[in-house]
Amino acid sequence: MDVPGVPPALSAALVAAARAGGPAQRLALVGGAVRDLLLHRVHNDPWRGVPDLDLVADDSAIALVRRLEALLPPGSLRSAQEHGAYGTVEVELRIDGQTVLLDVATARRETYPQPGENPKVVPGVLADDLARRDFTINAIALDLASGELLDPHGGQADLQRRELRLLHPHSLRDDPSRLVRGARYAARLGFRLEPGSREQARRTLAAWPWAWHSGERPGQAPAALGTRLRMEFELLLLREPWPVALAILQEWGGLALLDARLQADRHWRRRLRWAQRSGLPLLVALVAGAADPLALAERLQLPHRQHRLLAQWLELRDRLAGLKAGAGNDAEPPSVAAWCGALEAPGGSPEAVLLALITGSGPRRPLLRWWLRWRHLQAPEAAADLIARGVRPGPALGAELRRLREVRLGQERP
Structure with a gap:
């Protein structure tokens, strides 16, 4: 087995482990590594690199890992995390100063009791495992003991046709x-x-x-x-x-x-490009375009922090809509202090304002002015100065700091 970027010691150990299992216990390299190797060697595609190697064993995956560990230099195996429900083991190796990740699976068959549900898994052989995959180009295997290329579903022809x-x-x-x-x-x-x-x-x-x-x-x-x-x-x-x-x-x-x-x-490109430049999660920016972003976030089980950001943004969007409606057509536009009050309400976050900005959830100018300048403005006097002037610590001090900041914000152009 000669895969670019794979240490020779690992290649030799994998072949030895495969041959030690005998002809009745196949070990094969499958999936993206085989696909990309064929694209590189046969079709002259640039080598894209392999972040990890997928292996399928006819016998127990954990038994194969233990056999492989014995064939490698001592200390090469850094971790082996077993997932019993699917008969898989995630392996991290350190060989010749290089970290290599292996996904080792016991060959299995899958059936889907209901569309979209998790499959039922039972042990199988290599042919069963290849038959459960997504595309033909990912159902090609390299038998490590014999070096034979197995292509039962015509994946090589589809590689040729791209x-x-x-x-x-x-x-x-x-x-x-x-x-x-x-x-x-x-x-x-x-x-x-x-x-x-x-x-x-x-x-x-x-x-x-x-x-x-x-x-x-x-x-x-x-x-x-x-x-x-x-x-x-x-x-x-x-x-x-x-x-x-x-x-x-x-x-x-x-x-x-x-x-x-x-x-x-038709606006997801703009949202996601701005999110990428701003450091916001791209998936949040995509979900923000849904009819019900929170319901979609719950269905996808987004991380709590991302779900909370969407909730903060939706609350802010409602506040901004209320601020605009309250101003009316003939009334004076909201003051800088009013904008800051809406954007800095308890429970919000700067990231929610940024999401409102990139989704067009409010007037662009005040949102951008707040992000670049207004949020950084403080009261002209510090709390220690006010205390020295006789203002007592506590609610009165906080109220005076807010009043002085509003005075300073009043000097800004909306």
């Missing part, structure tokens, strides 16, 4: 998050979704075969429309050229998996 072909007629019904993964591959590799798979995507999205529908309780959504979908979008936004990947997904109709309004949204 096409993404779903492995089964019901691939997307079982797990619609595979469509997001396809957009990731299309953006990274320059592939297109072959016509039959694109038709499957159209039918699946049009039929919406899942028991859960948009508008129902988010917590009842199946896993493929919740956590797995979030994980795929996080990878898309973190690892891929996301403007290309999201545009491809929208062209396929796939943003409807999140929300129908997002599928029709």
Whole structure:
């Protein structure tokens, strides 16, 4: 096994571990490493690097890891985290000064009791494991003992055509998050979704075969429309050229998996570019374009901090709308102090103001002025100076500091 960037000592140990298992216990390199190696060696694509190596063993994954540990230099194995439900082990190795990550899985078969739910997993053999994958180009394996390339689903022909072909007629019904993964591959590799798979995507999205529908309780959504979908979008936004990947997904109709309004949204590029420049989470900026951002955040199980940011932004959006409505058409525009009062209300955050700015949730000028200048203005006298002048510490001191700051804000142009 000769994969660029993989230490020779690890390659030799993997081959030795595979041969030690005998012909009845295959060990194979699968997935992205095999795909990218073929693209590099056969089709002259640039080597993209492999963040980790996916291995499938016919016998126990943890037994394979222990066998591999014995074949490597002492201390090479840094960690091995076992996930019993799926028969997988995440391994971190340190060899020749290089860190290598392995995902080792016991070969398995999967069935989906209900569309979009987590699959039921039972032990299988290598052929079963390849048959459960998403696209043909990811269902190619390299048998490490013999060096034989296994391609039971025609993945090499699709690599030649630079096409993404779903492995089964019901691939997307079982797990619609595979469509997001396809957009990731299309953006990274320059592939297109072959016509039959694109038709499957159209039918699946049009039929919406899942028991859960948009508008129902988010917590009842199946896993493929919740956590797995979030994980795929996080990878898309973190690892891929996301403007290309999201545009491809929208062209396929796939943003409807999140929300129908997002599928029709033409402003997500601007929001996400501003979020990227400002340090806001890209997924929050994307979700902000949904019809009900908080419901979508709950369905995707966004981290608490991101969910809270969306809630703060929505409350701020309502305050800004109320401030504008209260001013009326003929009234004086809100003062700088009034703007600051709305933007600095308890429970808010500067990040929520920034999100309001990039989503166009209020007048741009006062939001930008607050972000760049007004929020930094303080009372002309410090608390210690006021106390020295006889103002007693406590509520009276806070009130006087606020009054003096309002006087200073009154000198600013709205």
